[in-house]
């Protein structure tokens with residue numbers, strides 16, 4: 001998967017982003033915009049040959065080696081460990097920003113109806129996978145500036161969305177993600193580790209995930225382009241004092 005000599009990637013003058021879950025949707029849009037900005041990107045997909053990942057290959061083909069692709073399936077600890085160990089072989093790698101986009105929503109997922117396996121699937125993908133991916137990255141010697149978890153307004157207790165019929169497992173998985181990442185931020189602070197941990201709600205974004213038949217009207221749908229453009233600004237505006245906080249794509253603090 002590693003397509004360019006490490007020496008090219010070791011240049012410290014560039015801002016380097018790791019986008020986990022870059023095959024489509026918000027993750028793919030991060031890659032597209034970061035390439036335009038001339039940043040360097042490590043992008044992960046779980047199935048590089050899948051038709052829906054082909055857009056990413058197209059991006060990478062014209063980027064003069066600034067986007068490197070790796071395989072990472074966050075449902076598999078082995079896959080996460082293998083991916084992270086590949087990163088450790090890149091000399092002088094520093095990662096300024098990690099954005100964990102990978103996530104699932106299988107609609108509907110009602111508490112009164114869902115199977116054990118369906119619930120576990122949401123928790124494994126949206127909670128455990130992202131946290132373990134971040135944990136494995138933090139356990140390397142790779143300097144990491146900021147880790148951003150794509151959470152959701154659905155996971156907020158403070159703005160509980162009773163209208164969201166069919167979102168129980170999804171909402172629970174994002175809520176659990178929020179709690180685990182807050183603990184991650186607190187643990188890092190206790191260890192004097194300067195890596196910044198952020199949760200973000202990307203907005204109601206027009207992607208495959210939101211392309212579902214729900215009986216209520218979703219207000220304020222935005223494009224992936226707008227969501228990501230604004231999230232990049234928000235992410236880059238945050239310092240260590242913001243670690244363990246939750247933000248919208250517009251830079252408004254969000255209630256847990």
Ligand SMILES: NC(=O)c1ccc[n+]([C@@H]2O[C@H](COP(=O)([O-])OP(=O)(O)OC[C@H]3O[C@@H](n4cnc5c(N)ncnc54)[C@H](OP(=O)(O)O)[C@@H]3O)[C@@H](O)[C@H]2O)c1
Nearest residue numbers: 021023024025026073074075102103152204205207208209
């Ligand atoms: N869209 C919204 O309105 C919205 C709102 C709030 C929060 N979010 C959150 O934003 C994030 C991105 O959402 P999206 O709208 O871009 O969704 P999407 O279009 O459905 O894309 C989901 C991405 O996650 C990847 N993924 C799924 N399971 C994975 C796994 N086991 N390992 C690695 N990658 C995996 C997918 O890869 P494959 O192509 O291989 O399936 C795909 O790249 C998610 O965490 C979502 O919960 C989205």
